[in-house]
Amino acid sequence: xxxxxxxxxxxxxxxxxxxxxxxxxxxxxxxxxxxxxxxxxxxxxxxxxxxxxxxxxxxxxxxxxxxxxxxxxxxxxxxxxxxxxxxxxxxxxxxxxxxxxxxxxxxxxxxxxxxxxxxxxxxxxxxxxxxxxxxxxxxxxxxxxxxxxxxxxxxxxxxxxxxxxxxxxxxxxxxxxxxxxxxxxxxxxxxxxxxxxxxxxxxxxxxxxxxxxxxxxxxxxxxxxxxxxxxxxxxxxxxxxxxxxxxxxxxxxxxxxxxxxxxxxxxxxxxxxxxxxxxxxxxxxxxxxxxxxxxxxxxxxxxxxxxxxxxxxxxxxxxxxxxxxxxxxxxxxxxxxxxxxxxxxxxxxxxxxxxxxxxxxxxxxxxxxxxxxxxxxxxxxxxxxxxxxxxxxxxxxxxxxxxxxxxxxxxxxxxxxxxxxxxxxxxxxxxxxxxxxxxxxxxxxxxxxxxxxxxxxxxxxxxxxxxxxxxxxxxxxxxxxxxxxxxxxxxxxxxxxxxxxxxxxxxxxxxxxxxxxxxxxxxxxxxxxxxxxxxxxxxxxxxxxxxxxxxxxxxxxxxxxxxxxxxxxxxxxxxxxxxxxxxxxxxxxxxxxxxxxxxxxxxxxxxxxxxxxxxxxxxxxxxxxxxxxxxxxxxxxxxxxxxxxxxxxxxxxxxxxxxxxxxxxxxxxxxxxxxxxxxxxxxxxxxxxxxxxxxxxxxxxxxxxxxxxxxxxxxxxxxxxxxxxxxxxxxxxxxxxxxxxxxxxxxxxxxxxxxxxxxxxxxxxxxxxxxxxxxxxxxxxxxxxxxxxxxxxxxxxxxxxxxxxxxxxxxxxxxxxxxxxxxxxxxxxxxxxxxxxxxxxxxxxxxxxxxx
RNA sequence: GCCCGGGUGGCGGAAUGGCAGACGCAACGGACUUAAAAUCCGUUUCCCGUAGGGAGUGGGGGUUCGAGUCCCCCCCCGGGCACCA
Numbered sequence: 001x002x003x004x005x006x007x008x009x010x011x012x013x014x015x016x017x018x019x020x021x022x023x024x025x026x027x028x029x030x031x032x033x034x035x036x037x038x039x040x041x042x043x044x045x046x047x048x049x050x051x052x053x054x055x056x057x058x059x060x061x062x063x064x065x066x067x068x069x070x071x072x073x074x075x076x077x078x079x080x081x082x083x084x085x086x087x088x089x090x091x092x093x094x095x096x097x098x099x100x101x102x103x104x105x106x107x108x109x110x111x112x113x114x115x116x117x118x119x120x121x122x123x124x125x126x127x128x129x130x131x132x133x134x135x136x137x138x139x140x141x142x143x144x145x146x147x148x149x150x151x152x153x154x155x156x157x158x159x160x161x162x163x164x165x166x167x168x169x170x171x172x173x174x175x176x177x178x179x180x181x182x183x184x185x186x187x188x189x190x191x192x193x194x195x196x197x198x199x200x201x202x203x204x205x206x207x208x209x210x211x212x213x214x215x216x217x218x219x220x221x222x223x224x225x226x227x228x229x230x231x232x233x234x235x236x237x238x239x240x241x242x243x244x245x246x247x248x249x250x251x252x253x254x255x256x257x258x259x260x261x262x263x264x265x266x267x268x269x270x271x272x273x274x275x276x277x278x279x280x281x282x283x284x285x286x287x288x289x290x291x292x293x294x295x296x297x298x299x300x301x302x303x304x305x306x307x308x309x310x311x312x313x314x315x316x317x318x319x320x321x322x323x324x325x326x327x328x329x330x331x332x333x334x335x336x337x338x339x340x341x342x343x344x345x346x347x348x349x350x351x352x353x354x355x356x357x358x359x360x361x362x363x364x365x366x367x368x369x370x371x372x373x374x375x376x377x378x379x380x381x382x383x384x385x386x387x388x389x390x391x392x393x394x395x396x397x398x399x400x401x402x403x404x405x406x407x408x409x410x411x412x413x414x415x416x417x418x419x420x421x422x423x424x425x426x427x428x429x430x431x432x433x434x435x436x437x438x439x440x441x442x443x444x445x446x447x448x449x450x451x452x453x454x455x456x457x458x459x460x461x462x463x464x465x466x467x468x469x470x471x472x473x474x475x476x477x478x479x480x481x482x483x484x485x486x487x488x489x490x491x492x493x494x495x496x497x498x499x500x501x502x503x504x505x506x507x508x509x510x511x512x513x514x515x516x517x518x519x520x521x522x523x524x525x526x527x528x529x530x531x532x533x534x535x536x537x538x539x540x541x542x543x544x545x546x547x548x549x550x551x552x553x554x555x556x557x558x559x560x561x562x563x564x565x566x567x568x569x570x571x572x573x574x575x576x577x578x579x580x581x582x583x584x585x586x587x588x589x590x591x592x593x594x595x596x597x598x599x600x601x602x603x604x605x606x607x608x609x610x611x612x613x614x615x616x617x618x619x620x621x622x623x624x625x626x627x628x629x630x631x632x633x634x635x636x637x638x639x640x641x642x643x644x645x646x647x648x649x650x651x652x653x654x655x656x657x658x659x660x661x662x663x664x665x666x667x668x669x670x671x672x673x674x675x676x677x678x679x680x681x682x683x684x685x686x687x688x689x690x691x692x693x694x695x696x697x698x699x700x701x702x703x704x705x706x707x708x709x710x711x712x713x714x715x716x717x718x719x720x721x722x723x724x725x726x727x728x729x730x731x732x733x734x735x736x737x738x739x740x741x742x743x744x745x746x747x748x749x750x751x752x753x754x755x756x757x758x759x760x761x762x763x764x765x766x767x768x769x770x771x772x773x774x775x776x777x778x779x780x781x782x783x784x785x786x787x788x789x790x791x792x793x794x795x796x797x798x799x800x801x802x803x804x805x806x807x808x809x810x811x812x813x814x815x816x817x818x819x820x821x822x823x824x825x826x827x828x829x830x831x832x833x834x835x836x837x838x839x840x841x842x843x844x845x846x847x848x849x850x851x852x
Numbered sequence: 853g854c855c856c857g858g859g860u861g862g863c864g865g866a867a868u869g870g871c872a873g874a875c876g877c878a879a880c881g882g883a884c885u886u887a888a889a890a891u892c893c894g895u896u897u898c899c900c901g902u903a904g905g906g907a908g909u910g911g912g913g914g915u916u917c918g919a920g921u922c923c924c925c926c927c928c929c930g931g932g933c934a935c936c937a
Contacts, residue, residue, distance in 0.1 A: 213856095213857090214856075214857095215855090215856045215857060215931085215932085216856095218855065218856060218932090219855085219856075219931095219932060219933080222854095222855070222856095222932080222933060223932095223933085225933095225936065227936075227937085229937080245937080246936095246937070247937060248936095248937065249937075260937090302935080325935095326935090327935045327937095328935080328936095328937075329935075329936065329937090331936085332936045332937080333936075333937065336937095337937045338937085339937085340937090344937065345853095345935090346935055346937075347937080349935090350935095430936075430937090431936090432936050552931080552932090555931095555932080556932085626863095659864090659865095659875085659876070660864065660865085660876095661864060661865055662865085664857095665858090665865090666858095666930075666931090667864070667865090668863090668864075670863080670864065670877070670878095672863095672876095672877055672878070673863095673864065673876070673877055675877080676864095676875095676876045676877055677876080679876090679891095680875095680876085682890090682891095683891095686891090723864095723865075723866085723875085723876095724865095724866070724874085724875080726875080726876090727865095727866075727874065727875035727876075728874095728875080729875095730875055730876075731874080731875070734875090794871095795871095796870085796871050798870090798871090798917085798918080800917075800918095801870095801917060801918050803871060806871080838917090839917065840917090841870090841917055841918080843870055843918095846870050846871090847870055847871075847918090849870080849917050849918065850917085851917045851918095
């Protein structure tokens with residue numbers, strides 16, 4: 001055995017071995033417990049892997065390797081989310097076909113991922129841009145369409161001129177594109193929409209059964225945004241028109257002193273009086289010209305105009321004015337509200353500005369008002385808005401409803417019952433969730449299997465003609481009309497029905513990047529099946545995904561979309577589970593070391609000089625402060641895994657990523673930290689290389705160290721607490737490394753414990769112990785409780801909770817024994833002299849506390 | 853504003869309500885070496901000191917024999933949502 005730990009040689013050797021022997025190929029449907037462990041597959045960008053990627057991948061890899069040794073059949077695949085904008089933009093700039101860029105990037109990524117020694121079953125690799133894959137993405141779209149879940153709508157969309165495409169709401173941040181930070185404007189366009197709203201309730205309900213971080217579930221709940229209330233019809237005075245409003249506070253109907261229609265509401269035109277028409281038109285034009293960003297960013301000041309008409313409040317017959325204001329959104333509820341300024345902050349603000357009466361109808365609950373620092377008298381006079389609990393006042397009317405004296409919840413129920421009885425309204429539920437804008441004006445995405453026929457009908461491409469492959473293009477520029485570059489591919493575009501001769505034009509939109517990632521976890525189960533998306537038997541064997549690890553940035557979108565598709569596939573019998581991902585874990589972001597000067601200005605890392613006094617600016621020698629910040633090209637603080645692997649090896653890289661801290665925490669990268677785990681591996685290597693592997697029996701103390709290490713590493717690996725598992729292995733090496741020999745029993749167990757974490761060195765050490773073949777399927781060691789026991793324990797005797805004396809006592813001492821041993825101790829007795837012992841608490845194995 | 857996370861040495865972080873700071877980094881001292889690298893040993897929360905003592909887990913209160921851990925209030929940092937009636 002080499003004296004030196006030569007990681008480069010070892011890692012090359014074992015990666016070659018695993019590949020040649022297909023060590024990690026997972027058989028389907030075998031008689032073993034299964035576990036499906038999935039990483040969020042990456043978008044293979046041109047810049048390659050950064051240290052954030054391997055964090056989650058290492059975590060899942062450790063877990064998989066551990067599970068294999070525990071006797072599980074493990075599904076652990078990897079693939080590529082390879083459609084997307086960057087490759088297309090590169091094509092626009094250079095003329096390189098996106099497929100070529102994608103192929104090259106995938107190669108780079110694959111090489112980098114392989115160099116980390118992950119135990120993927122590469123025979124299951126899939127890529128979303130592969131026609132054999134997107135055939136089924138297109139097939140799923142057809143299923144959605146057949147079930148009425150895909151429809152075309154003329155909708156105001158987020159048009160980004162710079163990118164030449166439409167973006168989903170989620171891809172627009174503060175009125176600019178998420179990618180590239182370009183301005184975005186609203187523009188009506190014919191688009192494919194997916195009716196995710198039809199699944200809102202199920203998407204909400206089924207969250208409860210998932211083992212996901214509570215925060216992520218909460219974010220999805222908020223995104224779905226269910227609210228319960230009522231729809232109420234208000235008659236427009238002197239007209240047959242009715243305005244339907246949605247409210248969560250039907251109890252406050254008596255406080256409604258005006259109504260508001262959204263500027264886009266279809267009744268605005270017909271009810272506006274001639275005298276008000278001019279100002280209403282002006283206001284509508286003003287509202288239309290504003291982007292979503294301006295509308296939301298300027299939300300400090302409410303705007304609106306009176307339309308001249310009034311409506312009748314159904315509970316008391318009173319006339320109330322109808323206003324037009326953009327604080328009411330056309331896209332939520334009915335696009336119209338009843339305004340209750342006394343008990344709604346937004347209405348209150350609006351009423352104050354326009355001098356509309358505020359009518360208090362709830363007497364605030366006393367303790368709640370006190371707690372919030374609200375003066376009840378102010379509320380009653382309409383000077384302050386109250387949105388909390390209380391009792392209804394001024395709430396009976398000519399129409400027969402009387403809810404005076406009731407609490408909010410009961411008043412709601414009573415009002416709804418009355419409205420339903422009078423046929424004036426009904427209980428209603430609303431969701432914030434909107435239908436999913438599913439079109440993109442791009443080349444590099446899945447083409448829709450759709451033909452628009454000249455008679456106006458929409459025809460779907462038959463299954464046997466799938467996949468529908470995008471045409472070869474020379475020019476990848478957007479068409480400029482808002483259509484994708486596909487609009488330039490005349491031959492591909494034009495279609496003639498072979499039977500009838502009717503002409504048609506293919507859909508020029510493509511699907512968004514989310515499409516391919518919505519179902520890839522299913523394809524891994526049966527990646528080469530050309531008859532079905534997934535074989536039902538294999539699907540039943542492997543699903544659901546038992547552990548899904550990825551970044552929190554996908555908390556809502558990817559995970560919500562994938563759940564939606566999964567439920568549709570469940571409904572048509574393709575999958576057997578209601579939910580795709582039983583357990584979800586988010587790995588925390590890894591930050592880079594960054595520097596700022598005293599004014600707080602950021603200094604790129606290549607302009608920093610480290611001195612014994614701390615970091616200084618390389619040019620000005622100004623003192624700098626070190627702090628962790630998101631890795632970015634501009635800060636020059638990006639750590640490249642290749643460099644780390646080259647210098648310390650993949651095993652050190654893996655170990656360090658896990659040793660930094662809890663998987664889910666945000667952690668700063670530290671190169672000296674890598675050196676620490678590297679030293680540990682070298683020490684472990686020397687423990688084998690420089691010592692005799694002896695056949696002798698272990699001492700009691702050694703047994704205790706060994707078995708407590710087995711216990712801790714097993715438990716912590718199971719619960720993904722990898723940092724503390726590694727600490728325990730370090731303790732093991734610190735103890736056994738100091739001995740003249742290494743007993744074989746301890747050596748073998750240790751190598752097995754290390755194997756999931758640092759697999760290359762573990763394979764090499766395993767071989768050095770005389771074993772042939774891989775350690776990957778060796779049985780995981782089991783600890784024995786009897787070796788953890790000790791004869792003597794050191795306990796602490798406290799008086800009044802203050803430490804007084806440490807003493808060694810038999811570990812098996814009962815509480816009573818402990819008490820008497822403590823009281824009999826001369827030092828304790830001395831400390832207690834003249835005091836009356838009132839109570840003694842004894843915690844076995846820990847301490848005795850004497851209360852005087 | 854609302855909803856989630858989170859505040860522990862110089863740093864990353866450990867701690868079933870039971871001796872706070874495991875493990876690692878950095879720093880300092882020492883050994884080995886002609887020297888360096890590598891390695892090994894020791895010290896390292898802060899304050900006062902000779903033994904020894906005092907303070908200490910963002911701040912303030914509380915429960916408890918005992919609180920980093922449980923409860924209430926506040927402050928700060930990170931993330932998400934944001935006129936959703």
